[in-house]
Amino acid sequence: MTLEKLSVLDLSPIYGGVDPAVALRQSVLLAQTAEALGYCRYWVSEHHDMPGLASSAPEVLLAHIGAQTSSIRIGSGAVLLPHYKPYKVAEAFHLLSTLYPGRIDLGVGRAPGGSAHATMALNDHFLQQVGRMPELVAQLAALLGHAFTVEGEPVLARPLPPQPPQLWLLGTNQKRAGYAAANGAGYAFGLF
Template identity: 45%
Template structure:
């Protein structure tokens, strides 16, 4: 059996909004994709918190997860992640405690340390809260207390939430969360789908600092991977131009709505922008089945990851479905 067949595969969705669509279409597609992933045997389906971005509809992460959970039966659902500096830990404990109460054994809570927004948006989210990334370790500990068994002397409880033991994951694109996840004995997800540069160093830090806990006996690593799989290399290269355009728009500060693929990116980006997009998507897997398999096998051999979570924001929804279908076939066939 190949290493890919032994590795769990999951999906991270941003509920992307097309240039000719809107949030309702994007959220409906998110549910259809979750149902597709469930049928195909993916382990989990996560959505990510983003704010003030016209091309992403997953801002109200817990609300969206409730919608997805109601429309699926068994796949694990979670946040990839909730940006904890934006929220009071009690609120997140209540939201995810409610989800875990309604859908027991299916909810994950992935936590990010960055606000995931510009300063103006962060201020609008927090108002008078003084939360920052520096509070992250304390906020994680507070959240664990709310979701754990109730202490007789505990004056503030999360209802629902207390005693639900919602699984916590720490997410990161640098070394800080890697070390914290290791020290707390929590599973760790590295954001290599957009920041691959420190991947190997972050995994080393996490594993070196890992201390067994009530949650994990050994380190557990999940890596983010951008995926564009198609029936041929040529078709995949064509579809990937939508992804390139979106990252280029992000770098330029332009609208992030999805745009259709183009025959060539020449003339759409400058040389330094092409390099920047390439750095951003340094771990992207683009190609037909044979190429996708080869790239993933190399990645797994180099990282010994326990799980891969894939993004796949292709313009045409049918192409998105096919991309993950091809991946599931590769995974199943070993």
């Protein structure tokens, strides 16, 4: 068995009450080790107000990890799309793809990523946005494909990278796999 198809999903856990900076250094070490062993991908998660996890902003952590690795694909598992406008997500991941061409995966999901109160602090309309998930994914795919318009006018998520990030949907059911297929995205099944 080869490792070329194995990947890592890192939650950046804070073990034994260590400082969060130690947990983030461990995430970098894990990414470097996965790269050295020939793993295919290294993804980081998004969670909010969880004392045992240091991964609240995948795009920031990925910029740091990208600077300390050279070939492994890096990405989010997942950016919680109902919390954000697809345009901002596309801009952030286009920037990452410009910095690290051919290495960026943009995994999106719809989970709240934290407690009810953390979700309310992050987003006043989370449940309504969850209901718009098919539209949000379609907008994001259009932005990554440079085919998004507002009132009939093209809008580009700049900078435009030489290779756009690969779009992935994370989910636990057939419906999410259908969204992925409809938008030309990969699908990662979460078996909990």
